[in-house]
Structures are given as structure tokens and as C-alpha cells.
Amino acid sequence: MNRISSQLATQLGLVSLDGRQRPEPPALVVVAHGSRDPRTLSTVHALLDRVRDLRPGLPVHLGHIELNEPLLPGTLASLGTGDAVLVPLLLSRGYHVKRDIPEMAAAAPARTRLAAPLGPHPLLVEALYGRLVEAGWRPRMTEATRRASAVVLAAAGSRDPEAAVDTGRTAQLLAERLGVPVVPAYASAATPTVDTAIRALAAQGRHRVAVASYFTAPGLFATQCAEKAPWLASAPLGTHPAMAHLVLHRYDQALAAAVTTQPQLASA
Structure with missing residues (x-):
């Protein structure tokens, strides 16, 4: 019933008060990396459903860099020569954001703009904080507990x-929110590894160490990192409400940037 209501709202939103059809907004194409873990794909689909619920009139599509269908080139081809904003479901800058996605977009007939990756951003910190609290992190603690x-x-x-640099900025923002060191x-x-970071903190007297999962969805890396936690480990960011809001924020941010017919990375 909720999906039917959402579809009806979408159809009504494309009609102006005088009965004429409104132009459809540029499509939002969420670009996921892809994974062999089936939990990843189901999580991404659930996140996209949250995005659609927040913005019923917006066409939302999914494209993968590798490993899963639909692949990004196929998604862009299906849009023809329409307008699209590509929002990477990635948490920092890197090769995929700088090379892979722009090259795929440049080869497509669609007129595309590339948004910034999701991180760093305060909404990510909200999601990380929420997942830690769900895992057992206590927002209020004694000073002795905080020092440990x-x-x-x-x-x-x-x-x-x-x-x-981007991951370090997120760690800094999360440390400010929690009031404890975040490494x-x-x-x-890249280094340090999770094991190395935990040992370094223990050497400083920090024995209550939580592992915050900085992954968009469950998968091999997220599982391996969580297993190393000496205390508690949070779940991946997944479908936390802040994630859907952040995807739309990156979309809106890219639209507000200068109009271009070539893929362009919006400012963080």
C-alpha cells in the first residue's frame, strides 16, 4: 500500500496546477561498487527504497561499477539522452570516483553530472553514531570510563x-561527537590495520575499544573488521535514515553546481 501511494504521489507531482505535464527532474543514479555478498545488494536496494520514499517524484536508478547487475554503463544506456546525476555510494575519494565512474559516464549518451562521494559529511557521523549506540555504546559515561x-x-x-584524508576527517568528526579518540x-x-590500531590504543590504556563499521553494506571486509573488535562492533551504515538523506543531499548539491554536459565532480 505504501508503494502504491508513493507511485500515485509521483504521478500527481508531475502534473502542474493547470493540468500540464511538468518536466521530469534529472534521474538520480546511485553508483554502488558491487559485491559477491548477496547481503550487499539487498541492502543497497533497501536504501534506494528509502530514497524514493523521501523524494517520490524523483526517478531513482542503480548502477554498479562491477560484480553486480545492473552495471553502470547499462543503466546509463537505458536513460538514453536524458539528464542524470550520479551519486557514488562510496565514502571517500579514490580511483573509482576519479577514473572509473567518469569514464563510464563519458561513454554514455546521457547528459551526466557526478556528485561528490558520500564522505566526509556530518550525516555520516550521525549514521556512525547511531550504529554505535545500537551496538551498545553508552552516550553517557564516567570520566574514568571515557579515559579507557x-x-x-x-x-x-x-x-x-x-x-x-577523507576517512581521517570523518574520524575527527566522530571523535568530536563521542568525546573519545577515534582512529x-x-x-x-592502507595502514594502520584494524589489529594495529587496537593494539596501539591498548598500549595507551584504552581497553574499551569499539570498532565502528565504515562500510555502506555488509560484506567480507565489514565482517572481518567486526570480528577483530575487543569490545563491541557496530553494523554497517546500510539503511540508516541519515544515509538516504545524504544521498539526496549529494544529488541536490550536484544540481546546484554549474550545468555541464560532461561529468563533473561536485565540491565536497
Whole structure:
């Protein structure tokens, strides 16, 4: 019933008060990486449903960089020569944002604009904070408990130094929110590893260490990082309400940027 109501609202939203058809807004194409873990794809679909519920009149599509259908080139081809904003479901800058997605967009007939990756952004911090509280993190703690506590922000990792800058900024924002140290760590391609970060914090007397899952969906890396937690581990960001709002924020931000017929990365 909710889906039928949403579709009806979409149809009514495309009709102006004088009965004429309104132009359809540029399509939102959410660009996911892709994964062999089936939980990833189901999580992404659920997130897109949240986005559609928030913006019923907006055409929302999905395209993958690899591993899952639909692949991004196929999604863009299906749009013909229409307008589209590509929002990477990625948490930092890196090769996919800088090379893979722009190259796929440039080869498509659609007129595209490329939004910034999701991170860093305060809405991500809201999602991370919410997931930690769900896992058992107590917002209020004694000073002695606070001195013994810390968080490892577990991310996928990238060889691009700007990705580490973005992850580090998110860690800083989360530390300000929690009032304890937050150390970025990586599952691959970058250092420190999650194990190394946990040992370093223990050497400083921080024995209540939580692992915050800085992944958009469940998968191998997220599972491996969570298993290393000496205390508690939060779930991936997934369908947290802040994630859907952030996807739409990046879409709106890209639309507000200068109009161009070539893929362009909006400012963070």
C-alpha cells in the first residue's frame, strides 16, 4: 500500500496546477561498487527504497561499477539522452570516483553530472553514531570510563592518499561527537590495520575499544573488521535514515553546481 501511494504521489507531482505535464527532474543514479555478498545488494536496494520514499517524484536508478547487475554503463544506456546525476555510494575519494565512474559516464549518451562521494559529511557521523549506540555504546559515561574508551573507524582502504584524508576527517568528526579518540584503520591497501590500531590504543590504556563499521553494506571486509573488535562492533551504515538523506543531499548539491554536459565532480 505504501508503494502504491508513493507511485500515485509521483504521478500527481508531475502534473502542474493547470493540468500540464511538468518536466521530469534529472534521474538520480546511485553508483554502488558491487559485491559477491548477496547481503550487499539487498541492502543497497533497501536504501534506494528509502530514497524514493523521501523524494517520490524523483526517478531513482542503480548502477554498479562491477560484480553486480545492473552495471553502470547499462543503466546509463537505458536513460538514453536524458539528464542524470550520479551519486557514488562510496565514502571517500579514490580511483573509482576519479577514473572509473567518469569514464563510464563519458561513454554514455546521457547528459551526466557526478556528485561528490558520500564522505566526509556530518550525516555520516550521525549514521556512525547511531550504529554505535545500537551496538551498545553508552552516550553517557564516567570520566574514568571515557579515559579507557576509544573507537577504531574501520574502512575498506585505498592507495589514493586523498581517501585517507577523507576517512581521517570523518574520524575527527566522530571523535568530536563521542568525546573519545577515534582512529581510522583499514581492511586493505592502507595502514594502520584494524589489529594495529587496537593494539596501539591498548598500549595507551584504552581497553574499551569499539570498532565502528565504515562500510555502506555488509560484506567480507565489514565482517572481518567486526570480528577483530575487543569490545563491541557496530553494523554497517546500510539503511540508516541519515544515509538516504545524504544521498539526496549529494544529488541536490550536484544540481546546484554549474550545468555541464560532461561529468563533473561536485565540491565536497
